[in-house]
Amino acid sequence: MTDTDKKDPKLSPTGNFSKQDAPPYEGSLQCMRCGFCLPTCPTFVLTGRERSSPRGRVALARAVAEEKLDFTEAVKEESFFCLDCRACTTACPSGVKAGEIMEICRDQAHQLKPGGHLSTGFRNFILQKMMPSPERMESAMLPSRLYQRLGIQWLVRHSQLLKLGPDWMAKAEGMMPKMDKPLRLQLPEITPAIGEKRGKVGFFLGCVMTLMYPEISRQTVRVLAHQGFEVVTPKQTKCCGAPHLTEGDRKTARDLALFNIDLFLDQDVEYIVTDCAGCGSALKEYEELLEGEADHHRLAQFRSKIRDISEFLAEVGLRTEALKEIKRSVTYHEPCHLCHAQGISQQPREVIRQIPGIELREMKESSWCCGSAATWGLKFTDESQQVLDRKLNNVKQTEADILVTGNPGCQLQLAWGVREAGMPQEVKHLIELLGEALPESDND
Amino acid sequence: MISKKALQLLIDKLGAQNVASEKEDLLVLGYDSTPGLHHLPDVVVYPTTTEGVQAAMEIAYEENMPITPRGSGTGLSGGSVPVQGGMVICLNRMNKILEIDEENLTATVEAGVVTLDLFNAVAEKGLFYPPDPGSQKISTLAGNVMEDAGGLRGLKYGVTRDYVMALKVVLPDGTILETGGKSVKDVAGYSLKDVMIGSEGTLGIITEITVSLIPPPQDKRTFLAYFDDVRVAGATVSEIIAAKIIPSTMEIMDKATINCVEDYVKIGLPREMAALLLIEVDGHPAVVAEEAEALERILQAKAAEVQSARDTEHAAELAAARRTALSALARVSPTTLLEDATVPRSRLAETFAEIERLTEKYQLKVGTFGHAGDGNLHPTVLCDERDADEMKRAHAFYDELYEQVLAWGGTVSGEHGIGVAKKDFLALQIGPGGVDVMRRIKNAFDPKGLLNPGKIIDGKQQ
Incomplete structure (x- = not known):
């Protein structure tokens, strides 16, 4: 349109x-x-x-x-x-x-209504120079140089201009997980299937996942292999464009989309799987984003291959024979970009229920936003806190051991929120839970 | 335009955060869910107390400014649209449930409490507030009272009017009127609360409501029946009632709606069927068992196919088609005209036949669903407001339909209200004498004619 x-x-x-x-x-x-x-x-x-x-x-x-x-x-x-x-x-x-x-x-x-010269410059630097380049992102995010390279000092000086909320920096700092090496360079391009092979899938490794949650995406590849899928993770994968859509830079988003479509359609994979709800939602919207600007058939072909990891596992059926028992209670927070943007609500629950020993306790309003919403949580810190409190209150009532979700943005916000509120829950991605249930002896 | 002085006075009395006069705010508070109706107010206020409402109304009264009350703006007859500009009083920030009285089985709420929130709050105490208008997730109680909202449970449980026990109302000159109470019997003077119910915001502004509650039904059974002839479906409805079974729900959908739903959700509905009935009986388990058996017998004899819910999950599946009806229809075209022609039940089948004839005559796309048990139908025209000719035909369709509905002793509005669009039909339905009495009542409450002008009846004639 x-x-x-x-x-x-x-x-x-x-x-x-x-x-x-x-x-x-x-x-x-x-x-x-x-x-x-x-x-x-x-x-x-x-x-x-x-x-x-x-x-x-x-x-x-x-x-x-x-x-x-x-x-x-x-x-x-x-x-x-x-x-x-x-x-x-x-x-x-x-x-x-x-x-x-x-x-x-x-x-x-x-x-x-462009912002001032400086804020526009900074925005363009991040969205158009940094994010489209995995290499630049990685060097900027090297933990020891994180602050300097990402220009946090610069941000502090110009936080007024960017209209960030009060205390946003304490929050941003508090939210940062312990950083490991980016996963992109560690993952092999091809990870072989284990056991009876069921197919070949592409893995779309998102920026936030490789930089902030490399261990989660490592589990995604491990689980896929364990489920009998050969996994192709193209090293050149670029940002999905979600941050650009969110910040209102549709042009750069289109460039990224065109690149990723070519990259993945060349791989000869049956599915393209992601473990980031934000990426999945953006990838599924390429078709609309590029309508009239790219070959319709190729857009439809790309769209038909995209699956969230939970959607994929529920669709192909989880092999549960070798799974270990995990005797824990969990509650599930639905990422907005999974349940609302992609309509995926039952599949994560199906997968959770199939992990032996797990007890799923439904929280109230599981599909209510956690208040993270990309940079919203930093721009509107007070409002974000109120939205988060409502969520945490619902989590609290379940008294579950683990709070499970499926999107890095939610995970950052929830892990921070739970810690700040002194709540006992661990916050995990669905795939971490599944990874724990895998037998240790398998590859790695 | 509102004077600077009046605006400042409003800010002083209500607080700056409860007064809006920026264009962006005015633009989005000049509509409700009525298609094609949009007018800009001059100022919008969000009082949080009865006194706040009173202060705002006194200021408007001094300024001779029209006043339009608004809840969540879900109405379908333009009740909360400020057709003459002026002040919109938004009551959605008065949203506290003040009391649930388990001894008297009543609940007292502020005007802006959302219908479903009240339902849930009383359900937690093992009680039941039955009125369930389609917009219950966001409609406000005061809005429900002002429009006398109905819903799916109307046939067995009645409508909003049947549950209102007391009202606190602010009149245009600022007088506070309290009418009714918690006593089950009350014949002290004119029943002013009954005058207020369904008055569409033309007589006063409700700030507090006391409703009665009942114990919830303990059991229910759900049936879905398909018919290959809509007349047989209509006759079946009459037969069920004649057998002295009053279902809690008896919903009907025609072929066009069935097909729209199937296009949208693809749940395997039989596209060739002429109509479906979704029926629920509820109450004491023994009664439910007896009624369900008799009901099934009637359905088996009449319907082409009957499904009986095995459990709650299956019941939800059977109800899915009806639940999706509006969504399915609304997606077909940009503009959705949703009307509420209502006839005595015995005329149900003929009404469907008439809708079919007029659809053909005016070359429109129409899906009809509704509450078969109380003869309340929603013939829904799916059109595009940018197509002037189509809109003309759509209005001609309704005009002709309403004439026939009135000839059969029906009503031009079962649950949406008269508002701005159906004033002419109201005059046809109740005659000049009726209109005149209504006008005199209006003048008694609102001599300056400031409150929700242009609704139900036209301005004063003395």
């Missing part, structure tokens, strides 16, 4: 939006204003303010397209205040994607 210029401008106006990457008018028109999204929206529940609700935000986008409103500072604010958690997409009867519309509005914001 990006080819608005091909549509009748009278029927699909872009109005006061910039023509480049304007939100499709049909997307806003589809809203019937029933309000079913309101109770699912964390920012509406926090503020009780209509313009901070999905319905309100869609109405603002529509008003801009209909020239009833300029693309004002308030519209920009709302596009960034939206968590992009997509809970409203799940709740919407008529298929409106308010989160996506806001994501596109963030791109509009950079076109129509």
Whole structure:
């Protein structure tokens, strides 16, 4: 739906939006204003303010397209205040994607309301120079040089400009897990299947996973191999583009998407598996992102191969014969970009239940956002804390030993939150749990 | 435009955080769920107490400013749309459940409490608040009272009106009116609370509500029946009632809706069927068993296919099609016109036939579902508001349908209210005498005509 210029401008106006990457008018028109999204929206529940609700935000986008409103500072604010958690997409009867519309509005914001020179420079440096290059990211993230290279000092000096929330730095620092070496350079390009071979899959190793959670993704590859899959992990894999979509840089996101599509379609793999809900959701949206700009058949082919690890394991069926018993109770937090953006809700639970000895205790509101939401948790630290508290309270009530999730953003926020609140739960990725159940004797 | 003085006064009385006058706020508080209706208010306030509502209304009264109350804006007749601008009073921040009284079986809530939140809170105490409008996840209790909202349980359990025991209301000049109480019997004077229920915000603004609660049913059984002729489905509904079974739910969906649902969720619904009925009986287990048996006998004799739920999970599966109906229809086209034509049950089959005829005549895409047990149907036109000709045909479709509905002794609104769109039909339904009495009542409560002007009946004529 990006080819608005091909549509009748009278029927699909872009109005006061910039023509480049304007939100499709049909997307806003589809809203019937029933309000079913309101109770699912964390920012509406926090503020009780209509313009901070999905319905309100869609109405603002529509008003801009209909020239009833300029693309004002308030519209920009709302596009960034939206968590992009997509809970409203799940709740919407008529298929409106308010989160996506806001994501596109963030791109509009950079076109129509660019920040100051310095913040734009920094943003472009991170999004366009650093993130698309695995090598640069790795050298920047070398733990000893992390602060200097990522320019944290620079950030501190300019935190006003970037509109980061109060105490964001203490939080960012507190959230950093203990850093190991990036996984990308350690993983072999090809990991052979163990036991009876069931197929060949590509593994999409995400940036945050390789840099911050290398041990988790190592387990993903180990589990896939143990399940009988030969795993191809292309070293050249670039960032999926999710941070760019979130920050409103659709152009760079497209470049990255085109690169990754070519890279993975050349591998001759049946599936492309990821253990990061954020990556999975972005990869599944390549088709829409590149509509009209890449071969439709190739886009559809790529889309049909993408699987979240839990989705994949539930689909092919988990081999449980060799799994060890883990006598622990767990509760499951659904990452927004898994349950709302990808509609994957039952599969992780199915996999958890199949691990021998595990008791799954459902928490209330398991699909309610944890308040991380990419950089949202650093920009709106107070609001993020309130959203997190609601989550932690629900976790607490389960009295489970382990809090399981499936997305690094959630894991950073939840692990930090649990620690700050002095709660006893360990926070783990689903695949870590499964990795623990694997027999030790297998490869590695 | 609101004067600077009045705006400052509102901020002084209610706090800056509870007053909004930026264009972005005004733009998103001038609609509800009624298609094609959008007007800008001049100012929006979010009072948090009855006194706050009172202060806001007094200021509006002084300024001669129209006032429109608003809950969550889920209405389908424009009740909360400020058609003449002025002040919108948003009550969604008054959302405390004040009391659940287990001795008197009542709950007292602030105006903006969400229907489902009340349901859940009383359920925790083993009690039941039955009214379940389709928007219950976000609709507010005061909105429900003002529109006299119905829902799926209407046939057996009644509608919002049947549960309201007391109201606290602020009148346009700031007078506080308390009407009703916790006494089960109360015949002291005119029942002002009953005048207030369903008044669509034209007489006063509700700030507090006391509702009655009942013990929940202990058991339930769910059936799904398919029919190859919609007339047989209609006749079956009448036969079930004639057999003195009052189901807690008796929902109907026509062929077009069945097919839209199947297109959307692909759960294997039989596309060739003309209608389906989703029926639930609930109550004491012994009664449920007896009713279920009699019900199944009737369904087996009439329906092309009958499924009986084995357990709660299966019951949820059987209800899936009905639950998905609105979503499935709403996805088909940009604009969804959802109406609530209501007829005496015995006319159900004829109404379906009439809808079919008019769909053909006006060349529209229409899906119909609704509450068969109480003759309350939702003929839903799937269209595109950018297509002027199609919209014209859609309105002609409803005009002709409503004329027929009235000829059969039905009503132009079963549960959505009159609002702005159906004023002419109301006049047809209740006659000039009826309209005149309503106008006199309106004038008695709101002599300046400031409260939700343009709704139900047109401005004063004296």
